[in-house]
Amino acid sequence: MASLRLEAVTVRFGDRTALDAVDLDVAEHEIVCVLGPSGSGKSTLLRAVAGLREPDAGRVLLDGRDQRGVAPHRRGVGLMFQDHQLFPTRDVGGNVAFGPRMRGTPREEAEKRVAELLDLVGLPGAQRRPVTALSGGEQQRVALARALAPRPRLLMLDEPLGQLDRSLRERLVVELRQLFRSLGTTVLAVTHDQGEAFALADRVVVMDRGRIAQTGSPVEVWLRPASEFVARFLGFTNIAPATVREDTADTPWGEVPVPPGTPSGPCTLLIRPAGVRLTATPGRGLPCTVTARTLRGGGFSEISLLLDPGDGPALEASCPLHTAPEPGTAVTVAFDAGDVVVLGQDTGNGTARRGT
Numbered sequence: 001m002a003s004l005r006l007e008a009v010t011v012r013f014g015d016r017t018a019l020d021a022v023d024l025d026v027a028e029h030e031i032v033c034v035l036g037p038s039g040s041g042k043s044t045l046l047r048a049v050a051g052l053r054e055p056d057a058g059r060v061l062l063d064g065r066d067q068r069g070v071a072p073h074r075r076g077v078g079l080m081f082q083d084h085q086l087f088p089t090r091d092v093g094g095n096v097a098f099g100p101r102m103r104g105t106p107r108e109e110a111e112k113r114v115a116e117l118l119d120l121v122g123l124p125g126a127q128r129r130p131v132t133a134l135s136g137g138e139q140q141r142v143a144l145a146r147a148l149a150p151r152p153r154l155l156m157l158d159e160p161l162g163q164l165d166r167s168l169r170e171r172l173v174v175e176l177r178q179l180f181r182s183l184g185t186t187v188l189a190v191t192h193d194q195g196e197a198f199a200l201a202d203r204v205v206v207m208d209r210g211r212i213a214q215t216g217s218p219v220e221v222w223l224r225p226a227s228e229f230v231a232r233f234l235g236f237t238n239i240a241p242a243t244v245r246e247d248t249a250d251t252p253w254g255e256v257p258v259p260p261g262t263p264s265g266p267c268t269l270l271i272r273p274a275g276v277r278l279t280a281t282p283g284r285g286l287p288c289t290v291t292a293r294t295l296r297g298g299g300f301s302e303i304s305l306l307l308d309p310g311d312g313p314a315l316e317a318s319c320p321l322h323t324a325p326e327p328g329t330a331v332t333v334a335f336d337a338g339d340v341v342v343l344g345q346d347t348g349n350g351t352a353r354r355g356t
């Protein structure tokens, strides 16, 4: 398995910069998920690593070796694209054996490898089934087995579960993570689905217009989005201009406590929905009316409440399923400094190295 390094990789299409001096390290055995809105440069990044598009500037290094001029099939990189691209005229075994056979692996050895891989992806004995007779999730597994068959140094996945329905995706993503862990595979995946990225990755990289907006563990990024762009991309909406004075901030929702050590002055503030608490003490806090409620969270254990504070922007609060008040209920809100985040400026680059 390999380590990957991108050094100031830039890719342009005419006057459009799809990747803008991107620095990124992926360690051996690490699973990194690149996340970002449509057009942010995710696929271009994969294509540059795979050698399907040479960078206009910068370097791609695999195990420390510059890949400029190395043909895609000589990079030892496995690619799995969104639409699986299985060969419809070949059966499952024929699809999985394709890579090894192209490399001249003897038939018997290739067949052994196919059997091992089909066991691994949970389709034992499926060699002779036509791929057209498989469900979407089964096709996904075959595509994965095919990508793993040539023993790639680095496996790259482009929207690996994009075509599947949510429940299947949630199950497969857990299986994939376990599989990559047990194989020790180095993985670079791209997706626009944050749930998928957070479930799969050791580290997520959020992209914004060809640059890296934030990199960190899923928990770090979820708890501390670096900028307004990242916070909004993750779906947070309680974001407002504020002015910090000592341990509180003036906001459109009144005074909000901020974490100790927050620098004074103007800033943009995020209050995570978990930090918007409904209190039982009327008169102390911000009076609001519940305007809507939505089920949230994997097991639907949480309710997202939309609150109207009368004057000031709407607020989102999260609260446990059993205690969620009905729309129309008058509530009082207090804020928890632990879920208040001072957001930085939007996209700077150069914060993408591991551990920085």
Ligand SMILES: Nc1ncnc2c1ncn2[C@@H]1O[C@H](COP(=O)(O)OP(=O)(O)OP(=O)(O)O)[C@@H](O)[C@H]1O
Binding pocket: 013, 016, 017, 018, 036, 037, 038, 039, 040, 041, 042, 043, 044, 045, 192
């Ligand atoms: N072959 C191309 N010719 C011209 N422009 C391109 C080409 N490929 C990509 N681009 C542009 O480069 C930018 C990045 O595209 P890219 O496909 O990498 O984004 P993405 O994040 O993968 O998007 P999506 O999630 O929609 O697949 C976009 O503005 C896109 O229009």
